[in-house]
Amino acid sequence: MVTPPAGSAYYDNYIREKDTFQELRLNSNLGALPVDWTFGAAFYRSQEDNNNFIEMAANKMQVNKAAGKYTRDTYTAYMDASWRFAPTWTLKAGARYTKEDFHIDSQFYNMQRLPFETQGSYQKDYSEFLPNFAISKDFGKDHTVYASYGEGMLSGGGTWIAEASDSSGYLGHGLPYDPETSEVYELGYKSYWNDRTIVAGINVFDMRVNNLQYAYQDPTTGANMIAPIKEVRSRGIEGSISALINDVWEAALRFGFNDAKVTQVDGYTGASYSEGARIPFAPEHTVNVEATYYGEISDNWRFTPNLGVGFYGEMALDKQGNNFQDSYFVVDANVRFNYRDDFEIRLWGVNVTDERYKTFSVNWGGMGLSNYGDPMRFGVDLSANF
Template sequence: MQSVVKSSLRLGALLFVTPLLWAQTAQTPSNSSSTTDDGVVRLDDFKVTDQRDAYKGNTSITGMKTDTPLIDVPAPIQVITKELIEDVGALDITDLYQFMGSVTEFSYGGVSARGFRQEQTRYNGIAGSPFNDFGILTLNNVEQVEVLKGPVGLLYGDNEPGGLINIVTAKPKAKFGGSVNARVGSYDLRGGSFSVTGPIDQKKRFLYLVSASYNEKESFRNNYGQEALNLVGSLTWVISEATRLNVEVEDVTNKQPGARIRGVPFLAFSAPGVLAPTGTKGGSFIAPISHSPTEPTDFQNLFTTIYSARLDHAFSSNLRLNAFVRWYESESEQAYHEGNLMVGPAFVEQLREFRHQLRLNDELAWAANVIGDYEIAKTTHKILAGVDYSSVNRVFYSVAVAQASVARINVLNPVYGVSGLTDDSVPFGAAVPNDTDKIRTGYYVQDQISFGEKWRLVLGARYEDFEDTRFRPTTDSFSDSVFTYRGAVGYKIQPNALAYYSYAMGLKPQTLGSEDQNGPFPPQESLSHEAGVKWDILQNRLSLTASIYDITKTNILERDPTPGAPTNWLAPIGEVTSRGFEFDASGQLTKSWNLSANYAYNDTKVTDAGTFGTAVGSRFPNAPRHKFGVWTRHNFLKDDKLGVAVGVNYVGARENFTGVQDFPAASYTIYNAALYYRWNQVRFALKCENIADKVYSRSVLGGEGHFPGTPRNYTFTTSYSF
């Protein structure tokens, strides 16, 4: 808490004392500014909510933190629009991974991006996701989802080199409008949402947005269910034509009875005496995919409230300010039975331990930047300079009952209720929590240079300071500072086509967690090369992007495979190389035919085992060589009243964690379809997912099993827009 107070004082000094730190945070696209004939400087309207072409996103701030059109950004950026989110009926972030190129699911909403595990999600370009602790991000009040591929260390600091997912939330509009929808579906899905926005006063100086979403459903997994409630209130004050302030409050309640859900036991090949009723090529689930080691009394609950504010100001037509702050506090409690090894004559009994855990997070993040547009020596420059800061205090309570004292469960004939262990019977008592602070401060500068109509050059550097401190149960601290850089060159083949090459360095220091085990370890470093082409065709209705990349990362920490090493020990793999190719297409083929398609080839493997690492050539978990996805909707009848959509999602075979690669996941192909009908302002949608009722592994989880995919299911949605 002391660090939060200090950071708040530093924020105040930056916003009100030091006008040199002018801003443009990566939220909704930066407001450009203009000067009227009478000399008044004004901010242009927000672009992200006003410009959209079906599945084609026109703007994104994630890549450069400046108001640069996507076609001019020398990096592959996918924008998943609100219309696409609605068409596929997405309720949480996992429903969108099929559209994200080289992004595949890992566990609990985390992903593998270009072969590297990534668990950080940004909101409006700012750190501070309340869903980090095993929660799955819901999509209430989301305007669009941006996927920046490749290294992002220059503008975002501590991050993996595979990319970044950014959530852009909706903001109040000056025109009254809104929507109401309701949904029902398989596994007792029921819920709905509403959103309304508009001006409060006649002069439209005060704008509001209120939204709410509630969904609950059961699951094909035993005992498991979900209940999610999101409430949002947002107010924009148009102080003047050159100044705008927005404040937002969001309250999240996310309850998951029967959680924390884990994988289903899995074998690479059927063994004598082992029943494998749901086998796949090269491997089998030992139990039905409905199996769960958790009890009906188990749960995982998340309660959090998020407060945010954003200030935009234009000093002149070529110099503008933005400052953004986000703070939240959350409480996440879990009490669950953890499934472990399979034992018994036929390997159908699963050992379990019981865990009761509580996580209290208090996080503050803010950013302040300046954007200036200048002409220097017959070249144009868009200069960005800024600072970002995040501080999170985590308090973690944990007590456990060893598996020797917990009743086993038969995975083929489970009997629940025998254990009797609950959060009440296993209280925290005198347990001493793990109490830590994690602080990140980054300073960066970037220059986008245009040489005439054809050539583009991007140069940037960042200095970041890391500080980790533990207060309980022991006192310890760790600090480090890093310097990273980025460069890119682009050539406009024509106004709607860009060829580019980029080079970037990234660095991720060790944490106190790794030092607790068998560290300290050297920092992780990465070097990335990428070349690609971006092309808007069909009168700019369809966007195409193709890129190749080569990423080298050193000192990645994995489980130590040394025989006899403790299970929590880590090992720094000497070098991992990720090479691949990506292709994305999004937009409209015709006025009535929308398309979102992607293909990714990725080869991530150990190229230098280092001192303690695993064998050279070993591949990383949940990183398939091939991934393909397409979703296309065609509208029929007059005024596009009737629409039909089909989707295909293919994910290649995936290796398991180091040391347990005898349990890989086979490739799978899933087919989806949807039917839409619009009557005046009312829209009806019926979606079927996994039409062929395929049994497959969504992701691997070490020796603890695989996460199975959802069997065939249906969702019916009706919505009214006004």
């Protein structure tokens, strides 16, 4: 069925971004002093000019429009130091201070509401001091135990595709969200075996995230949106082992368990999120197995096939933890052909078993709408060094 020209519409969406970055860093000579250190400062400016609109094809009349201009200035100062205060003990410490200024000018138009057009500005300034510490103990040259604590921050911002509102009505600017902060405790062990041809490691972690920036895709516009969750707690275990089996075979195994749940909601997110619900898009169990073969065709030609299999456990798809994606496997494969160090031909396949799995799902107006992961894809890459 073809839509008549009089009823068809044109949809346009673009994001124009300009970034400026400058950094100054000072380092000590490695090993020259009892303490190795780094000091630095950086400035980063991000500017966006975004536009999204729908207009009728017949008369070029706009049905709705959302436009936003952003400026974010980020000032950062940091230091890191490593002190081997005993033959088998190392202490690391650092700190980062970040200050950000965020500003947005927005314009919205919708011919089906009053007022038709709104405009507004929003500005937010914030700063965070973020320390980190780690201590490690070596047992011989092949075994290390470590413990660490660190704090992190993810910048705040605004969702320009949707308009902020309160009890008085529409405010004319995009939906702002505050920075996300985190605290992470970790205890781990790393080791080398069989003349260092095998590397193994395992660690447990406990992470608390405040104001988690939950990113999702709007099912009607396809726009990327951000909604905050007041507090999330994530606990789990991760491990890996990689081995050079012989001169031509290499294999790796990585696994993880992550129990990530909402621990607090506030007045805004309480209508959408439930305490105790699992965090969307965070599978409890993950396992990845990879094998690589290094072969020679002739003195000048080498070939390297690689096969990877990923297992992803059950995953929540909605904010209440009621809708889930069952566990699934994704298989990727590629083979590289190298002529000396001059040319490379890479044949690759992604999701070669064409596994069908959901990455997002929502109940919208009584309809279940879902996005799915990429289907089976194949390709060829050619590269040359000169």
